[in-house]
Amino acid sequence: MGEQVMSRRDRLRAETSAEIKAIALDLMAEGGPDAVSLRAIARRMGMTAGAIYSYYATRDDLVTTLISDVYTELVRAAENARDAVPADDPGGRVLAWARTVREWALANPEGFRLVYGDPVPGYRPPADGPAREAEQRACTGLTGLVAAAWPYAEPRQPALRDRTWDDFDPGLAAHVRAEFPGLPPAALALTLRVWGRMHGLVALEIYGHLRSLVRDPAAVYDDELADLLASLGLAPRA
Known part of the structure; x- marks a missing residue:
């Protein structure tokens, strides 16, 4: 046709x-x-x-569409960068995902703020739909990175071993358990820590709190990623 x-x-x-x-x-x-x-x-x-x-x-219909569009664009970019790195290089895939998040955020600061920052007053997101699907897709992608790193990372995470599924939102726990059967709750706890470290400096940079303090925010971010990989027992291939 x-x-x-x-x-x-x-x-x-x-x-x-x-x-x-x-x-x-x-x-x-x-x-x-x-x-x-x-x-x-x-x-x-x-x-x-x-x-x-x-x-x-309604305005909420527009905001929902905006969030869906920008979130899907971000996740697709991160997935493409990850998939360009061989699956047997978990450290390289983590780096590719994280660096793409920063690059996308710098190119789309308002989109980043809309998804991760400033709430729109009075906006009530729908329980399901494309925006929710993008959020779950991001969760799956990031958890997948941690799942691939888990054999190396688990011995380095003694503080997380007592985590149970009851420590998390039931919907989040159900989604991760369905996508990654056998993955322990400690790995989800680690996923949230990885997410925080990837996004923390990006948020500081997007909101103007970092560039006034350092000459090269990219170098600071790369230092953070190097430390993150070390905490996971990973190293990207040269």
């Missing part, structure tokens, strides 16, 4: 939807999460409020 071609109407609708999302991120950059509203976007685009509501019925 030949490739389907979008109709002119559908193409224009897709372009308008993309412009709405881009302006929403611009408004957030200029005025914080409070600045995101459908009426403000409509004014900037020269549209009527009624016209923009035909694209997104």
